[in-house]
Amino acid sequence: MEGDAVRQEPGALSEEQAARMLAGMNEVIRAGEEMRRLRTEMIRLFAGFGWTQDKIARITQMSQPAVSKQMTRFAADEPLPRLGVALQQHDVAWLEGRLWALAEEVAETLDAARCARFVAALARGRRRFTPQSTDELRRLLEADLRLGAAELPAAFRTAYDEISRGLDTGAEPAGPASAAASVRRTVARQLQRDRLRGDA
Structure with a gap:
C-alpha cells in the first residue's frame, strides 16, 4: 500500500459517503436535542400556569415520573416563565x-x-x-x-x-x-x- 491509501472492500461505503450520511444524522440529532430543550421549556411554562404533573404528562405524552424529573431540574429560586397568550405581542x-x-x-x-x-x-x-x-x-x-x-x-x-x-x-x-x-x-x-x- 502506498501512503495513506486504504483498500476498500467492494460494496463498502466510501469515506465521503459516510461523511454525508453522518452529517444528515447529526442534523437529526441536533434537531432532537433542540426539541428536548423546547419540551423542557414548555414543561416549565405549563408548571408556571399551575398545571399538575399529571396534566403536563398527558399533554406532553410523557410519564408522570419523567415530568417530575424534568421539574426537579428547575432551580427552586428561579421564577417560572411567564407568557401572555394574546396574539398582539411585539417581540x-x-x-x-x-x-x-x-x-x-x-x-x-x-x-x-x-x-x-x-x-x-x-x-x-x-x-x-x-x-x-x-x-x-x-x-x-x-x-x-x-x-x-x-x-x-x-x-x-x-x-x-x-x-x-x-x-x-x-x-x-x-x-x-x-x-x-x-x-x-x-x-x-x-x-x-x-x-x-x-x-x-
Whole structure:
C-alpha cells in the first residue's frame, strides 16, 4: 500500500459517503436535542400556569415520573416563565412564530408555494431563525401572497402586514421573566395558525 491509501472492500461505503450520511444524522440529532430543550421549556411554562404533573404528562405524552424529573431540574429560586397568550405581542421571537405559522398555511394552501421548502426546513430543524433567515422568509411569503392573491384568504395578507410592520418598526424585547424565545415562537406559531384557521 502506498501512503495513506486504504483498500476498500467492494460494496463498502466510501469515506465521503459516510461523511454525508453522518452529517444528515447529526442534523437529526441536533434537531432532537433542540426539541428536548423546547419540551423542557414548555414543561416549565405549563408548571408556571399551575398545571399538575399529571396534566403536563398527558399533554406532553410523557410519564408522570419523567415530568417530575424534568421539574426537579428547575432551580427552586428561579421564577417560572411567564407568557401572555394574546396574539398582539411585539417581540422578535413572537413575530417570527407568527410569520412561520403564516408561511405554513400559505405552503399548505398554494400549489408550488415559494416558501414551502423553507417551511419544511424549519420543521425538520435544518433552518433556524436569524435576522437573515427571517428576511428571506418574508421575501418568499411576500411573493407567494402577491402571486397567489386570488387563491389566498384576505386574512393572510392582513396577518402578514401586521407581522411585517412589527418587525420593521423595531420589535420590543420580551420581558425579563418571559418564556424562552423558542417557547414564545412555538406558542405564537400555534396561536397564529389557530387564528388563520378560524379556531381562535
